[in-house]
Amino acid sequence: VRPFPLAPDAAPAVAALAVERGWLPHEEAWRIALAVGEGVGFSEPGGPLDAMALLVPHGPGDAVLSVLSSPRVSGQGLGRRAAEAVLGRTGLRGVEMHAPPAGRTFAERLGFRAAGSSTRFVGRLAGVAKVAADLPGGASLRPVGGADFPAVVAVDEVAFGATRRPLLEALFGRARRACLAVAGGRTVGYGVSWSDGEQLVVGPVVAEEESVGVAMIGWLAGGAGDLDARVDVPDEGRGALTAVAALGLAPRGRIARLVRGPGASAGRRERLHALAAPWAG
Ligand SMILES: CC(C)(COP(=O)(O)OP(=O)(O)OC[C@H]1O[C@@H](n2cnc3c(N)ncnc32)[C@H](O)[C@@H]1OP(=O)(O)O)[C@@H](O)C(=O)NCCC(=O)NCCS
Numbered sequence: 001v002r003p004f005p006l007a008p009d010a011a012p013a014v015a016a017l018a019v020e021r022g023w024l025p026h027e028e029a030w031r032i033a034l035a036v037g038e039g040v041g042f043s044e045p046g047g048p049l050d051a052m053a054l055l056v057p058h059g060p061g062d063a064v065l066s067v068l069s070s071p072r073v074s075g076q077g078l079g080r081r082a083a084e085a086v087l088g089r090t091g092l093r094g095v096e097m098h099a100p101p102a103g104r105t106f107a108e109r110l111g112f113r114a115a116g117s118s119t120r121f122v123g124r125l126a127g128v129a130k131v132a133a134d135l136p137g138g139a140s141l142r143p144v145g146g147a148d149f150p151a152v153v154a155v156d157e158v159a160f161g162a163t164r165r166p167l168l169e170a171l172f173g174r175a176r177r178a179c180l181a182v183a184g185g186r187t188v189g190y191g192v193s194w195s196d197g198e199q200l201v202v203g204p205v206v207a208e209e210e211s212v213g214v215a216m217i218g219w220l221a222g223g224a225g226d227l228d229a230r231v232d233v234p235d236e237g238r239g240a241l242t243a244v245a246a247l248g249l250a251p252r253g254r255i256a257r258l259v260r261g262p263g264a265s266a267g268r269r270e271r272l273h274a275l276a277a278p279w280a281g
Helices: 008-020 027-036 078-087 101-109 146-160 165-173 210-221 238-246
Strands: 004-006 038-043 049-058 062-069 095-099 113-123 140-143 175-183 186-195 199-207 228-234 250-260 272-274
Touching (some): 004 008, 008 027, 008 038, 008 049, 008 062, 027 049, 027 165, 038 078, 049 078, 062 078, 078 101, 095 101, 101 113, 101 250, 146 186, 146 199, 165 175, 175 210, 186 210, 199 210, 210 228, 210 238, 228 238
Parallel strands (some): 062 095, 199 228
Antiparallel strands (some): 038 049, 049 062, 095 250, 113 228, 113 250, 140 175, 175 186, 199 272
């Protein structure tokens, strides 16, 4: 079986593979992921997708790797082949992976080493969070307008140590809510919530001050309507952990962050309060 490229219209096939793993389909998220990333698939002629790997760029040399294989072909080396098919891309320096506990050894076998983790929170919103009037440093929140986009990309770049413009454009294209934190005329944070089909995803949320990040999470989650809200909180985001629990969301498991190569160490990850998705980094 040879790898073949996966275009965004392969999102239903990837979603079906996710469902085989007991996950929600998240078809709309896969459509975004395949649009901004480079995906390869493996399948028998005429058969369903057996495995896939996806590389989402973080700037010119760094990327986030995701691998998914069917329990039908478990342990046959297809996950490794899929990963190696995209990792062979030229010019690649640092790569990171965000793996659930069951995928962690697989990532380590590929040469990745643990560099942190996050906790996934999911649930129906228990109440509407009040946004504090007095945020630190006189910061205030306001909805994002089109002219704010360069500031959003810049704030994101400092925190992640990578330019992620195409990813952010795609997420903002599906945004339910998006906000900017401004203090003294300076952009000090941004946040976005977007629908992946099944859930309202809150993240990325980036802010210099923890309480600003927490305020943004509360406001962004308020757009969930009749969807469950989901927030992936990195361990660096201590205040956010308390805030999402107060919103009525329950922890649904840990996601390890693993890196290979030099990694995006130039970032300021303490400014991350919520992440978009494991495939997005
Ligand atoms: C992780 C996953 C991709 C593995 O797929 P797979 O096709 O069974 O993996 P492979 O047969 O190619 O195994 C590759 C290596 O990982 C090891 N491995 C795979 N699954 C493992 C497990 N559950 N426990 C321990 N080791 C495991 C294999 O022993 C093999 O080691 P080797 O090549 O050094 O001998 C698959 O289980 C999956 O889709 N899980 C859900 C998604 C996920 O966690 N993805 C990884 C993070 S994005």
